[in-house]
Amino acid sequence: MILVTGATGHVGRGVVRRLASLGHDVVAMVRDVETARLRLPSGTVMRVADYEDITALKSAFVGIDDLVLISSDGEATTVLRHHANAIEAATSADVRRITFTSIVDIDEASPFYFSPVYRDAERRLALSGVPSTILRCGLYCDFVLDHWLRPSRMSGELALPVEDGRIAPISRDDVATAVAAAATHEKLRLVYTITGNQALSFGEIAAAYGQAIGRQMQYSSCPEAEYLTSASTLPDEPWPHAFATLCASIAEDRYSQVSSDFTDITGQAPESFHDFLLRAA
Ligand SMILES: NC(=O)c1ccc[n+]([C@@H]2O[C@H](COP(=O)([O-])OP(=O)(O)OC[C@H]3O[C@@H](n4cnc5c(N)ncnc54)[C@H](OP(=O)(O)O)[C@@H]3O)[C@@H](O)[C@H]2O)c1
Numbered sequence: 001m002i003l004v005t006g007a008t009g010h011v012g013r014g015v016v017r018r019l020a021s022l023g024h025d026v027v028a029m030v031r032d033v034e035t036a037r038l039r040l041p042s043g044t045v046m047r048v049a050d051y052e053d054i055t056a057l058k059s060a061f062v063g064i065d066d067l068v069l070i071s072s073d074g075e076a077t078t079v080l081r082h083h084a085n086a087i088e089a090a091t092s093a094d095v096r097r098i099t100f101t102s103i104v105d106i107d108e109a110s111p112f113y114f115s116p117v118y119r120d121a122e123r124r125l126a127l128s129g130v131p132s133t134i135l136r137c138g139l140y141c142d143f144v145l146d147h148w149l150r151p152s153r154m155s156g157e158l159a160l161p162v163e164d165g166r167i168a169p170i171s172r173d174d175v176a177t178a179v180a181a182a183a184t185h186e187k188l189r190l191v192y193t194i195t196g197n198q199a200l201s202f203g204e205i206a207a208a209y210g211q212a213i214g215r216q217m218q219y220s221s222c223p224e225a226e227y228l229t230s231a232s233t234l235p236d237e238p239w240p241h242a243f244a245t246l247c248a249s250i251a252e253d254r255y256s257q258v259s260s261d262f263t264d265i266t267g268q269a270p271e272s273f274h275d276f277l278l279r280a281a
Contacts, residue, residue: 003027006070008039014176029060051082057089068183069100075238076117083121091128098132099183105254112249113242133188138195141169141276149209158206159222165250168195168258174270181265193259196270212277
């Protein structure tokens, strides 16, 4: 029996659907059953728990063989606690294996706000004694589209403090495919790096978006302070700081790695960023 956390989210529900369609015994961990009914295939088995509630997590994990832990989101210390609670509950419930979605940039020297959070989760997994498969994911294509490309559509100017940094984005759909494959393969490595198949400059990203929406788009690198003041679409803290430090990490080329691991575990090529934009933009 495989339990998927974050099952009402974009990646989690994709994982639930794929596992169910492959005939696996899947349980969706959700916070709100009514919302979950609208987002998950009818008949999906659900257990209710919140990452904040370790007792509820322990109950949810009873009888589960494999846990798919989709990373949580929010303020860093909260996310760190969520992951710690889930890993502790899985350990005490004697889960056989944990598949966890991490990020490519967990380096100690990284400026990225969330790097210490994911480093901590990976360390806890290693110490837990539960065999784990970690998928270090690149930036989601969907994130780049929603947070950076769409807001720049009107002006035609994509201004970010990423200098000449490149990224190899991967769609959330492909991440879900990789997670479902990793959760069900028997022979597994400890760590997979899940990226798109091309490291793109932001000039190429802006041009690709321009092509997809039929208007001229261009990229310019800007100072971090300018990004923070101009980014009126950014929600409250921690997001401005999180996004700015992500840009700093990209400028240091920490997101440019292209890995073939996606193809190795799924047997297919990841969707290219251009194809993603044509589909989603
Ligand atoms: N690599 C990237 O570019 C990138 C970008 C953004 C995020 N991420 C990470 O990838 C993860 C998955 O992305 P996504 O797009 O699927 O996110 P999403 O659509 O926002 O889904 C997040 C899921 O986490 C659940 N959740 C949140 N807080 C919870 C709590 N306290 N207890 C239990 N469940 C909780 C949500 O449940 P509810 O429906 O009940 O709220 C939802 O199911 C994110 O959570 C984040 O860690 C990566």
